[in-house]
Amino acid sequence: TNHWIDIGNSDCILIMGSNAAENHPISMKWVMKAKESGAKLLSVDPRFTRTSAKADFYTALRSGTDIAFLGGMINYIIQNKLYHEEYLAYYTNASFIIGKKFKFKDGLFSGYNKKTKSYDKSQWAFEKDKSGVSKRDHSLKNSRCVFQQLKKHFSRYNVDKVSKITGTPKKDLLEVYKTYAATGKKGKAGTIMYAMGWTQHTVGVQNIRTMAIIQLLLGNMGVAGGGVNALRGESNV
Numbered sequence: 001t002n003h004w005i006d007i008g009n010s011d012c013i014l015i016m017g018s019n020a021a022e023n024h025p026i027s028m029k030w031v032m033k034a035k036e037s038g039a040k041l042l043s044v045d046p047r048f049t050r051t052s053a054k055a056d057f058y059t060a061l062r063s064g065t066d067i068a069f070l071g072g073m074i075n076y077i078i079q080n081k082l083y084h085e086e087y088l089a090y091y092t093n094a095s096f097i098i099g100k101k102f103k104f105k106d107g108l109f110s111g112y113n114k115k116t117k118s119y120d121k122s123q124w125a126f127e128k129d130k131s132g133v134s135k136r137d138h139s140l141k142n143s144r145c146v147f148q149q150l151k152k153h154f155s156r157y158n159v160d161k162v163s164k165i166t167g168t169p170k171k172d173l174l175e176v177y178k179t180y181a182a183t184g185k186k187g188k189a190g191t192i193m194y195a196m197g198w199t200q201h202t203v204g205v206q207n208i209r210t211m212a213i214i215q216l217l218l219g220n221m222g223v224a225g226g227g228v229n230a231l232r233g234e235s236n237v
Helices: 004-009 025-036 050-054 065-077 087-092 146-154 158-164 171-183 204-218
Strands: 011-016 039-045 056-060 192-194 228-230
Touching: 004 025, 011 025, 011 171, 025 039, 025 050, 025 087, 039 050, 039 171, 039 192, 056 171, 065 146, 065 158, 065 171, 065 204, 087 204, 158 171, 192 204
Parallel strands: 011 039, 011 192, 039 056, 192 228
Antiparallel strands: none
16 A cells, blocks of 8 residues: 555556545546656546546446456457566565465365365465475466466456446447556556455455455555555554
């Protein structure tokens, strides 16, 4: 989470689960500063809001389908190799090798106990060498590295399926994906602004985690104009 002033450094701002123009006007001041410098503002919301009216591009989605919308963006970024490879390989866990017990089938990860309705997360652990250090593949080509597992998992989120789930036209999905994914280059930065429209769901945590994956893929963490901005009463949490 960055300070609101830092939003002014962004090249692209995606607002989902928030109506910043109406509910967080001071944050919106810095969005408009960024726009004055050429930044693009994307608004994705079930309603056309005051924020949408200020956006360079607006599209709608069905309430509660944010994960599918973002999952499609993850798949788009990976399939089109728009990720920041150096950042991904050396500054995230994408290169870590997952143990052989890890699997995902029929909507469930390995280690699920039907009786307790809980997971044995030890089956999700990274593979380690003799010194107890997690093994890595900086080329990101190992089939069991986190990146390849991520690629496999999100491959199901093709544009046709995402459009069917979200109700968002395919051309609109591609416009948002293309515009935001363009920030995955050196010297570029994109940020996401969200509020209660994301958090107040039974899958609120997963909403934010999905966007965090996108930010890590694009190398938008730890840079000016990047981060994931949770809009609250404070400036900023």
